[in-house]
Amino acid sequence: MILDKFLNLKGTCIQGYLHLENIGIVCRIESKNKKATARRR
Incomplete structure (x- = not known):
């Protein structure tokens, strides 16, 4: 089932992973x- 989702949504999955990586960073x-701000306060 997971493989089917990946195969059906290749582009969206790739974009989703890129977004998740950017959000993580x-x-x-x-x-x-x-x-840092907490230490300053």
Whole structure:
């Protein structure tokens, strides 16, 4: 079933993974900034 979804949605899956990776990077940067701001406060 999972393979069928991947085969049916190749483009969207690739775009989704790219978005997830970008969101993960942004979340990591934001978490670092939040820690820095928390220390400043």
